[in-house]
Amino acid sequence: MTTYIIRRLLYTIPIVFGVLLLTFCLFTLVRGDISVELAGKNATQETIEEIKQEYGLNKPLFLSWDSQFIDHFKNALTFDFGRARDRELVRDKIKRGVLPSLALMVPMFFGVLIISVSLSLVIAFVRGTKWDTFAVVVCVAGMSIPYLSFILFGQYFFAYKWGLFPVFFSPDLTRSEYVALPVLIGIAAGLGSNLRFYRTVMLDEMRSDYVRTAFAKGLTTRCVLFKHVLKNAMVPIITRVVLAIPFLFLGSLLLERFFGIPGLGYLMIEAIGSRDYFVINAMTYISAVLFVVFNVITDICYALVDPRVSLE
Amino acid sequence: MSEYQQITKTQAPTGRSLWKDGLRRLRKRKLAMLCLVLVLVYFSLAGFIYLAELLNWRVGPICWAEEVGQKYEPPSLKNIFGTDIFGQSVLRKTFYGAKISITVALCASLISIAIGVPLGAIAGYFRGFVDEIIVWLYSTLSSVPYIILIMAFAVVLRDKTLFGHKLTGITAVYLAIGLTSWVGICRLIRGEVIKHREREYVLAAVSYGCNKRRIIFRHLLPNVFHLVIIDFSLRFVAFIHAEVILSFLGLGEMERPSWGAMINDARIELSRGVWWQMAAATLAIFFISLALNIFGDALRDSLDPKLRVQ
Numbered sequence: 001m002t003t004y005i006i007r008r009l010l011y012t013i014p015i016v017f018g019v020l021l022l023t024f025c026l027f028t029l030v031r032g033d034i035s036v037e038l039a040g041k042n043a044t045q046e047t048i049e050e051i052k053q054e055y056g057l058n059k060p061l062f063l064s065w066d067s068q069f070i071d072h073f074k075n076a077l078t079f080d081f082g083r084a085r086d087r088e089l090v091r092d093k094i095k096r097g098v099l100p101s102l103a104l105m106v107p108m109f110f111g112v113l114i115i116s117v118s119l120s121l122v123i124a125f126v127r128g129t130k131w132d133t134f135a136v137v138v139c140v141a142g143m144s145i146p147y148l149s150f151i152l153f154g155q156y157f158f159a160y161k162w163g164l165f166p167v168f169f170s171p172d173l174t175r176s177e178y179v180a181l182p183v184l185i186g187i188a189a190g191l192g193s194n195l196r197f198y199r200t201v202m203l204d205e206m207r208s209d210y211v212r213t214a215f216a217k218g219l220t221t222r223c224v225l226f227k228h229v230l231k232n233a234m235v236p237i238i239t240r241v242v243l244a245i246p247f248l249f250l251g252s253l254l255l256e257r258f259f260g261i262p263g264l265g266y267l268m269i270e271a272i273g274s275r276d277y278f279v280i281n282a283m284t285y286i287s288a289v290l291f292v293v294f295n296v297i298t299d300i301c302y303a304l305v306d307p308r309v310s311l312e
Numbered sequence: 313m314s315e316y317q318q319i320t321k322t323q324a325p326t327g328r329s330l331w332k333d334g335l336r337r338l339r340k341r342k343l344a345m346l347c348l349v350l351v352l353v354y355f356s357l358a359g360f361i362y363l364a365e366l367l368n369w370r371v372g373p374i375c376w377a378e379e380v381g382q383k384y385e386p387p388s389l390k391n392i393f394g395t396d397i398f399g400q401s402v403l404r405k406t407f408y409g410a411k412i413s414i415t416v417a418l419c420a421s422l423i424s425i426a427i428g429v430p431l432g433a434i435a436g437y438f439r440g441f442v443d444e445i446i447v448w449l450y451s452t453l454s455s456v457p458y459i460i461l462i463m464a465f466a467v468v469l470r471d472k473t474l475f476g477h478k479l480t481g482i483t484a485v486y487l488a489i490g491l492t493s494w495v496g497i498c499r500l501i502r503g504e505v506i507k508h509r510e511r512e513y514v515l516a517a518v519s520y521g522c523n524k525r526r527i528i529f530r531h532l533l534p535n536v537f538h539l540v541i542i543d544f545s546l547r548f549v550a551f552i553h554a555e556v557i558l559s560f561l562g563l564g565e566m567e568r569p570s571w572g573a574m575i576n577d578a579r580i581e582l583s584r585g586v587w588w589q590m591a592a593a594t595l596a597i598f599f600i601s602l603a604l605n606i607f608g609d610a611l612r613d614s615l616d617p618k619l620r621v622q
Contacts, residue, residue: 011444018452140609144601146553148560148575149594156582200542200612239503254557269561288455295451 001303008299012292019288024072027281028061055082081282085274090282093267101251101263103175108186109248112194113241115187120198121225124206135195142192150189151258154181169260182255201236205229235302242298246290250283334614344610347603354600357407358414376404376569384581387588394588396577405569406592410600412559412570416486417551421544423490428497429540433528435498436505446498454495462488462563482565485558489551497543504536538615545608549601556597571597 052058060067081090159167165181214224251265271279379399387394393402435446517531558564559572571593578590
């Protein structure tokens with residue numbers, strides 16, 4: 001097991017390398033020389049040269065110890081992303097955005113997870129009855145409504161018309177106040193697809209032979225559901241949960257944009273709008289690293305819960 | 313001799329293939345067939361608009377830019393979904409939006425399945441070095457957030473020519489979605505093939521001396537292919553929704569009407585009580601999603617080999 005974990009950890013090195021290669025290609029090769037864009041309209045040649053000097057744009061791309069390629073690696077590995085367009089350190093901007101984003105995403109994610117896994121067990125219990133059909137109809141209808149409509153109608157009715165929640169973020173609100181409505185909307189929007197997914201997983205397991213055996217030897221339904229089915233359904237559940245965690249960090253682009261929550265999703269939207277490559281680069285790299293870490297955790301969990309996956 | 317023939321005749325059962333069997337059961341489900349009809353209506357609407365554009369017919373959805381009334385006319389018999397700020401018919405815009413959405417979703421699905429399924433099966437079956445290369449490829453790609461990758465692709469691909477076609481905004485969008493979202497199906501198929509490759513039927517095939525290509529494509533893939541079907545139906549819906557969100561963020565089709573752009577317009581209109589543009593786009597998306605979801609579900613139940621009636 002230890003060997004497997006060490007092997008798996010060493011394996012992250014090429015992936016981080018790949019991500020760095022990709023971000024280098026996107027934000028240096030594809031983007032090209034941005035010094036003119038940074039300097040503004042009426043910049044003199046000297047200003048442009050200064051900017052080139054500051055950002056290291058006059059260095060060779062590859063094939064030198066002092067190249068842009070090596071710089072890109074050095075900066076990424078030391079988490080030094082330079083300054084954004086408004087001269088604020090990118091690192092500070094991101095640090096500021098993490099908490100609001102997590103405050104929005106964590107309750108939303110675990111709300112959806114807990115509600116949908118427990119409901120899917122209930123559905124597995126009443127499978128084939130009209131309650132099952134009813135639940136499926138509600139799920140499918142719920143996931144067919146576009147996300148944007150959930151947000152727009154939710155904001156319009158609950159906040160604008162009935163005044164139950166604040167319509168928009170303002171600094172004097174506490175975190176739980178401005179996060180409440182987006183979290184509820186997020187749970188409502190995410191429940192349909194998640195419940196449907198977990199129902200599929202559970203019903204697939206319910207059809208297995210071991211479930212029939214368990215029932216045949218006289219175990220109670222509760223025992224079969226929680227001891228047999230839930231454990232065997234763990235592989236898809238763990239995959240889905242662990243791989244979703246890095247995206248919690250990224251925040252929700254649409255929810256944050258609509259409710260003006262100053263999280264990382266909002267930062268991204270702003271950066272895309274103002275073509276702030278430094279922020280986008282930093283966000284790409286950090287979320288990629290997080291993703292890699294959680295990918296390792298998934299694989300280790302796989303090996304732990306499914307003994308058939310052999311550890312090489 | 314004649315006796316021998318007699319025996320073979322009586323003993324050989326008329327076998328039904330898995331797919332025939334599944335389709336037979338699918339045809340019995342009235343709701344699923346209704347949904348299939350609805351999906352086909354959307355598809356033929358998109359196809360019809362393509363045809364009409366090609367032949368320059370002057371029919372409703374093509375003339376979406378025409379002014380049919382005052383601005384913000386509420387829904388009436390003349391304009392079922394009212395008019396927007398320019399006095400254009402919302403109904404016509406909604407019809408035209410179907411073409412954009414379906415083109416994007418179809419192309420993106422086909423690209424992602426064509427890349428993801430073979431790669432996933434090969435990675436899961438061979439493991440070892442091949443697996444590591446493929447996993448490296450998709451881990452690297454999937455580590456980068458979706459929206460940034462799409463942005464980058466849209467910037468790179470915009471106004472470039474590929475095989476003699478000029479890539480417009482919409483082409484860049486479905487290429488970007490397709491080239492980035494094969495990761496999900498690839499991971500799914502790989503995981504499932506890893507589970508299956510130690511099963512008895514694969515061992516039996518190996519002991520018969522089947523070559524690897526046959527094992528993967530004739531034995532393993534049919535046993536995991538229902539996942540592709542379910543994934544395709546869900547993915548199609550997800551792509552339609554992704555296209556809506558991209559157009560909403562201003563990354564998609566800009567010059568012609570799309571559902572996302574309509575919702576973006578409606579964001580400001582809603583506070584003035586102008587709800588029809590929002591309602592039209594929502595309903596259009598809702599019905600195709602609903603139909604695809606129900607049909608995909610029925611397809612899944614019909615095609616699942618575990619459920620097959622002997």
